[in-house]
Amino acid sequence: MGVDNPINGDGGYNAIEIDKGVLLFSRSKEGFKLFHDTMELFMDNLYNPLCNNTYFNLHYIESGDPVLREKCDIALKFPEKHLPLKIPIDDECFTDISVLKGSLDMKINGWEPTPDQIQKITDYVVGVHIPVHGDTFNVSCLQEIAKGISYNRVLLGGSMSDFKYESEFLELAQKMEKCSDGIEAKTLAQDMKTLASDILKKDYPDIRTEQTPALKGQIPYEYGKNEHLKKDGLDSFNAIETDEGVLLFSRTKEGKELFQNHLEKYLDNFFNPACDNTYFNLHYLECDNGSLRGRSDLAGKFPAIPQSEFPVNQCFFVDSEVLKYSLQEVKFSWKPDSDQVNKLENHLLDGDFLPIRGDTSNISVLQEIATGKNHYVHNLALHGVGGFKYNADFKELADIAMSYSGHTHEYKVINAMREKAKEILNRDYPNIRKEQEQSIRNKNHISPTPPAQKKGRGL
Structure with a gap:
């Protein structure tokens, strides 16, 4: 069904x-x-x-x-x-x-x-109203008031009759409603916060409290370095963060395989319009209290939900609040161009390079040729670029360019290659993803710089 x-x-x-x-x-x-x-x-x-x-x-x-x-x-x-x-x-x-x-x-x-x-x-259970009352209702209201969230409107409107401390706060809310002096209003607002904090301490001294992550040193990102500072096991994690949320993977053998599979899936769909993220960040996390175990490796735990489908099923994402445990973050743009592909390909993850293949490989090579980057000419003339679908289309022009190497005619041939690459992109890939406005989450970031020796695939 x-x-x-x-x-x-x-x-x-x-x-x-x-x-x-x-x-x-x-x-x-x-x-x-x-x-x-x-x-x-x-x-x-x-x-x-x-x-x-x-x-x-x-x-x-x-x-x-x-x-x-x-x-x-x-x-x-x-x-x-x-x-x-x-x-x-x-x-x-x-x-x-x-x-x-x-x-x-x-x-x-x-x-x-x-x-x-x-x-x-x-909010999750559609059609099932889960009432919140008793201590949970009282404590949650007190917590919000203690943080400065105003309950004046609902108190004055008579909507807080289930709140155990309605009368105490209603009196303050009525005073604030009548108050016209700014300084006095600030004093009353502080009194409201203080009252809530005092009640929490007096009436609920032993409630469960949110666990604060243990302070740990951040692990600086340097290409190919500091991997030895990362731990493996059920309480250490890799994560992919996109606009949709966070995909969390344990640093177990199975979790690392899932992590690698998802990275490859995203790269395979880099130019897919369905993959319309604005950023793509990678994290390393540690959490010693076990609270992330139930939120990791989800794609491997529930075989009835297909792993292979794309976009990734929304069920597998968790809330970004888990990133409070992040000890290392590497930020990437998700701009649909070959430079971003190269940066992602060259990011070393647990010792592995990411394979760039299929449409992602074809489109990124075509984009580079179309923008006049000529580092592919030698390979195209001799043995072709590995995995490139259109080697034969460029072989003759690349041969001519090689024969004119250093001559002004070489640039005319390079321009002919550019036009052919543009023609193929328009013909075979008319609907590839276009650049979007970047999320605030990743504005003004500095992307990692890949090593120069892997500038282009197949070289």
């Missing part, structure tokens, strides 16, 4: 994946209610130290495997043991991650105890 037409009933499942395992729910009426109740339970306990996940991933699964029917809705099958639901959820309610091999759609979340995280999770 697929993501656009999900199965309700036998064969369709929702799942919650956390560090402890997977909670699997049928898409029957009863299963939906249990899923809803479990989501609500987690939301009510976002700040509870007993609910100390590091991630909270949501899945839609299709599978005809009868084993999944046995592993779903455990709390309903054994209500005397598992109902009413409570935190921590009983171990027997969890199943292993093998059930996720049928996942067709997923939303990868952290589990940071912040108002932003609440929004990310509750």
Whole structure:
């Protein structure tokens, strides 16, 4: 049936994946209610130290495997043991991650105890309202007020009746509403922030707090150097950052292979209009608290979602907040020209150069010839440029150019080669990607400079 037409009933499942395992729910009426109740339970306990996940991933699964029917809705099958639901959820309610091999759609979340995280999770479940109330509602409101986010409008409008501390803040909001003195208004705003901070310390001293990344030294980028400063393992990562988000890969054998495969996929589609990024940044990250494990190597974990398709499935991207763990960043433009291809090709990644092939190779060579770069003439005349589809089209002109080497006629032949390259580009590649306005994220950056000896492919 697929993501656009999900199965309700036998064969369709929702799942919650956390560090402890997977909670699997049928898409029957009863299963939906249990899923809803479990989501609500987690939301009510976002700040509870007993609910100390590091991630909270949501899945839609299709599978005809009868084993999944046995592993779903455990709390309903054994209500005397598992109902009413409570935190921590009983171990027997969890199943292993093998059930996720049928996942067709997923939303990868952290589990940071912040108002932003609440929004990310509750926005995901289409058609299912996940209420936020109790301690989670009170703490998240207090956190935002303590940061200076104004709640005056909703307080004065009577929309905060569920807020435990409505009366205390309403009094301040009313004073601010009547205040016409700028200095006094600033004082009242500070009083509002101080009150929220004091209540958090007094009434919620033991809530889960956001983990601050351990301070580690940045690893400077120098071509082919400092690789020895990078660690391998489940808590070290490579990442690709584009306009769409971040693709995260563990520095395990499998993760490095996925990383390399995705880099090659992007390079193979460099001129593809569907690949309309404005930047393409590479990162090295370290995270010792395990919170990134559930957000890495996603393309290798869920075989039901094709890896080969392009653009990369949106499911595989995670939020850019993971980059707070980045220890090295190398920024690239994604301008569709041969210079950018050369820079990417020459960036050494775990000891490997990126192969430039197919349309990317053909278009970038044609662009270089069309702009008058003549370093291909020798190869075209003798044995051709490796992998270049149009060697035969330029062989005769390259031979003539070689025979006129150093003579003024050589430049006339070079111009003829330029015109032929432009003609082929217009004929065979009329719809290649055009340059876009660069994202603010990458404006004014300095791209790494590749070594001079690999100026052109095939040389």
